[in-house]
Amino acid sequence: MFSKREYLGEEQAEAVFQPDGRRVKIRAMSKIIDAARDAGLDIQSPCADLGLCGRCRIILNDRQIVTDPTENELRSISKHDLEAGYRLACQCSISKSGSIVITVPAESRVSHQKTVIHGFMPPFKVSAKVSKVVIRIPRISSSKSIIADSEILLDALKVKGCKNMSLSLDSMRLLPNLLHSNSNVITALIWGRNTVLTLEYGDRHDRLFGLALDIGTTKLAGYLVNLITGKLLASSSLANPQIAFGEDLISRVTYWSEHSDNGRRLQESVVIGVNKIIANVCKEAEVSQNEISDVTVAGNTVMHHIFFGISPERVAQTPFPLAVSKSFDVKSEFIKMNVNPSAYVHAIPPIAGFVGSDTVAGILATEIYKSSETSMLIDIGTNAEIVVAHNKQLTCCSSPAGPAFEGGRIEHGMRSSNGAIESVWIDSKDYTVGYHTVNDAKPIGICGSGLIDAVAQMLKTGIIGRNGHFDTTKKTDRLRTYDGKTGFVLAWMKDTGIAADITLTSQDIQEVLLAKAAIYAGASVILKRLNVKSEDIKQLYVAGSFGTYVDVTSSLLIGMYPELQYDHVRFVGNSSGAGARMILLSDKLRRTADKIAETTRHIELSTDPLFESEYTKALWMPHREDKRFPNVMKMLRKH
């Protein structure tokens, strides 16, 4: 119970935020996350302070002057961690005066380090859908000319080779003032061949910018490009704010179904995130939001539908049919994006319920649609999309890999950002661990590429068997038991940026096995259906944002995809973002993307009995059938 004076918030606590050493006064009833913000500290909160995402963990030295843990905290923080002083900054408030030390661990901070969001992009000719034409208006003797303003503009455009143009309402509204200003130079923004979207004072031909968006379930990424040079000016990524309505696709679709207004909420929520990205990239590149004149959007199908306010309900139900399968353009103002209100937003078309326009973009960026050789693209995310190009036909599927490679359901899992262990090597004699982290920061977790390395190295050194179980006979103090779970220590607490060892538990290894088996089985089903042998694959592109670099040997050792020649594997990073940029930069490739979406064949795995059997057989490393991985087996036997 608070006294009236306390209730009115006049009580204050003295707080020190560590490791920054920032000293502040916090009024009673204030949330710690708000106090941290006031102190200039950026704490992660993709769920918008709702206590749902568990990303704003802080460590308190004293529990006396704070409120009791909420249900959300009890759900997301283990007993052990709670006792160690962990709390959620968005749930925990100061309840009375006193002093407190609040540690904000590295994993809870918003990392300003850029995450790897750039994908490989082949060369192509830049020729955007929008263009600018600078026109010089003959000096109008305003007391004599009776030519309509619109005719003066259309005539001047004709001189520049722009014929049969139609004017948007916006340009008609701007025209009278522009035409009779002191300047006789006007820049017209043109969409396609025949539409004047808007007009500007003076010569603005060099200010033509576009935004490519990659809308992921977990992450949004935006790329600001110069539409004339094709140059990438800035990029930014952000947690998808829809996380507040559910972590995964299915829970968001469920939320959509629950109330007629929820669809609008989900749509607005992702646009809020996109608008933050726009603010970020515009600030960085010193471009005004109004100068963004075209937008392309790639994303998985559910995200694509929700982004445009189209129901994803059936997309998420067997047999996962699309609501909309073609590309389309809508005015940015209809979806309230902070770009030029005259600009159109281009929806890259999806292929199937679980093979979205992000895959179409990836196919475009890797150019496997052009290849005369058999090629494969695997885009690893919560679902892994697998595409095989064979005999000029594209065939794809989506396999439920789960979130392991993105850091989900892994004790110390994280995305590939500052402090993530991204590669691991283990000494086969004394089991010493070497690792490398993103930006050489103190390790705070492990990302997808690190996981693959760690599991492969543990397999190679015999710490785990081919079924992923620990060999507890190995003599190393790195094999330990925490809270009843066996784990292998990758980094000792003293070396980490968190108040704990970074370990890999048997549960973590099983998650990796489930994930890799799903990817392998998906790829295997396509190859069998097409009667293609794994050695026929002349190029495998691996896409995804699970690490800057996945070791090919490691990925083959764990049997993540069919065995093929090591030098046939190429990591292309975020190929979806790269493809969205290409579609933004080339009207011709926009049409190519439409054709890719229309002609790619899709195999539905969820109802395919072959997938089930392939999956089960792939739950070993590299595989239950040794003959499928002859070279890997050779290597393993060497050890």
Add this chain to the structure above:
Amino acid sequence: MFSKREYLGEEQAEAVFQPDGRRVKIRAMSKIIDAARDAGLDIQSPCADLGLCGRCRIILNDRQIVTDPTENELRSISKHDLEAGYRLACQCSISKSGSIVITVPAESRVSHQKTVIHGFMPPFKVSAKVSKVVIRIPRISSSKSIIADSEILLDALKVKGCKNMSLSLDSMRLLPNLLHSNSNVITALIWGRNTVLTLEYGDRHDRLFGLALDIGTTKLAGYLVNLITGKLLASSSLANPQIAFGEDLISRVTYWSEHSDNGRRLQESVVIGVNKIIANVCKEAEVSQNEISDVTVAGNTVMHHIFFGISPERVAQTPFPLAVSKSFDVKSEFIKMNVNPSAYVHAIPPIAGFVGSDTVAGILATEIYKSSETSMLIDIGTNAEIVVAHNKQLTCCSSPAGPAFEGGRIEHGMRSSNGAIESVWIDSKDYTVGYHTVNDAKPIGICGSGLIDAVAQMLKTGIIGRNGHFDTTKKTDRLRTYDGKTGFVLAWMKDTGIAADITLTSQDIQEVLLAKAAIYAGASVILKRLNVKSEDIKQLYVAGSFGTYVDVTSSLLIGMYPELQYDHVRFVGNSSGAGARMILLSDKLRRTADKIAETTRHIELSTDPLFESEYTKALWMPHREDKRFPNVMKMLRKH
């Protein structure tokens, strides 16, 4: 000074509204117009109670318990009338308790009688720009089909002959729910040949409606039509609410220029009026506002520009160039009209600064563009637009007739509605006056056709001379002097619906002369430029809403237009509204209208010296040069 109790509004006055005899209690500080509304009496207030339009005149029997006249009242009510008890209901409040009789004269009431807003319309084939297609969706086994919803729809449309269709965002959003509802019948609203605007449940093919709008400076008129049968279902007219920002075009343009926000205000104001019309016609015809699927807009050029939010500033300055000269279509939601948000609003193109799309509509409705004979159209309003069709070429001008024929600047002038004197005859011996009123109501004023008749009859009977001056030697008690002004009594107070004689003053007659001279001179300039003689005109169409019927003899007697054979004159009413309906009902005529606007030649009168001289010579009746009106002169000499 009020006591506190009075100030709090607890004082009440006992009021009786006459002639209704309605008895009410009015709280102190209440405006009389509000009290009247509470009593169910509809008082005109086109200026939205701002005290600007002077249309809400009431007569009080006592000035003791009301507030003093405001500046607005002093400006709009003559001293004489103020003394007679006239006040403005929107300005005058009850100040203390007592009892009062409030007379609401007929001219201040909102007339629920329909005014003449229908014009002549020739026969044509109905084939609207929008259409509805009913499609039957094959029963979808939702557990099997993986065909995208959009493909199912497009395939079903193809079966109905609709190919290469694109879907609006609206239809994409509606599609999933519609396709998987219990009904397997969907109705698609299609715009042109290739765009699905929106979708509806079930078979709604017979619910296809459109709205034609005529946006006048003073009056808005709307026509709700069935787009399949072409039938007019309801029409409604209303004072243009922009009157609050200025009575005439020029004052509205001035208002637009005064502040950057004023354009938006003017635009929103007219849309508020249009939305009232929509509510009216929809209620009358039992049509939902959402069922209005297409809109056409005709209006003078300034009204056209303002309606779409385009600056009219230069349109109103010499040499009056247009901002936009072509037709265009904008989504109704951009201008916040209460129709189906997917619907487009079609702007009929204007010809010149003072020859608007209303004239284009009039040309279409009278079909003079088709005529192989020489024809003329005169549309009489504050500006009279005159069009001559000669040798397959249309030539037009706009002449500043002034508001006389619409009731403006005439002591007892009014528009053609309930109680307006619309025709007049005068006995040549005893000067007895006979008249006819709209709807046979008690006379409350005189409209355009009545004015023309009255002046012609006064000329014929010698009460006035050819210069319009009274012959005060005539012996009749109808020639009287009021407030120093000479006038001729058309209706004695005892017979009228107002508390006064209805007279025509010498000032009124001069206004009629100014108006008719402008019309004659405009017509004359075109004929001279084209080298056409008046007797070559085989058809003269007179349009406008100044009366159901203008007497041809009277109009020729006063010399309103060049002398031609009486049976060559035809009154066509509101040809602008009729044309807007035709353009709504026929996509082919929409293109014809575009061509009319593009090819009609325009003569600017304001800088034409010939107009000046023609105008001066026409300030006599019928004309200073007798030889121009041989037949009229013959008739006058007979008397």
